[in-house]
Amino acid sequence: MLFRPNPSLGVPIYLQLMEQVKHAVETGALRPGDQLPGIRPLAEELVINPNTVAKAYRELEHEGVIELRHGAGAFVTAHGGGRKAADKVRGAQPVVAAAVERLRARGLTDEEIRRLFEAELAGLTRAGGPRG
């Protein structure tokens, strides 16, 4: 399953879908020209409303990530950096996996881990500091 929004996170479902589509494109799991799951089948699979999927797809099209073709489907655009950019993100996956592995080995919960990362990215830690 390529996409799997988690309603209990409190993040709007359509936003999670958008993030997950972008991530799939960034890692090369979806490449330019690839077709995305249809609005209705994906909605059924995720047990959400097709309008929610359609909203996510419309926003993604507005951002230039995908292209919607009436009657044909949704496709990944060739806007990104292509192979090299995907390699960069995919190449970074082991860094993230290793960090998460180490944190879990230390006994931290996924919630604690998520909060640590959010704090770091937001520049709320002493070590991180604000970023312009």
Added chain:
Amino acid sequence: MLFRPNPSLGVPIYLQLMEQVKHAVETGALRPGDQLPGIRPLAEELVINPNTVAKAYRELEHEGVIELRHGAGAFVTAHGGGRKAADKVRGAQPVVAAAVERLRARGLTDEEIRRLFEAELAGLTRAGGPRG
């Protein structure tokens, strides 16, 4: 500034506040017995509605993280693991900081980094796999 919700994330503000309070407690930035910022002053500081802060505080009290005393203020409870647990989370900060540093050095944006972590925690990567 200890707390700083980001409205543009799409995550409800009261949830972000909750996460940030929990994080502060987990890292020892707030210790049992410490008083939290008042509802009204914090709302003014963050330019949000006092009811939003109050909602976050009520939920945190419901989860046992803080204690609300009518007329006195909001205080961190002694429910957690105390010094040792805070050391564990705070000790993990350099792991996160180092990982984020390395990812940024590779040219990844904060959004890309965030998506990588969310995917890893959600078990959506090949390396991560689903977790029970």
Added chain:
DNA sequence: ATCACTGTGCTAGTTAACTAGTACAGCGAT
């Protein structure tokens, strides 16, 4: 007793997210 803080609880309003449902239009294979 008073004051300036604190939290508590409520009304009323707007906006956003999500749902269920429906009908229409385009595409591509047959």
Added chain:
DNA sequence: ATCGCTGTACTAGTTAACTAGCACAGTGAT
């Protein structure tokens, strides 16, 4: 030409988030 898919667009409803505002009650210092 038809069919089964695809996206498009809309109505109508519920729920949640957030706001502005107000009044009340508790606390602790003076």
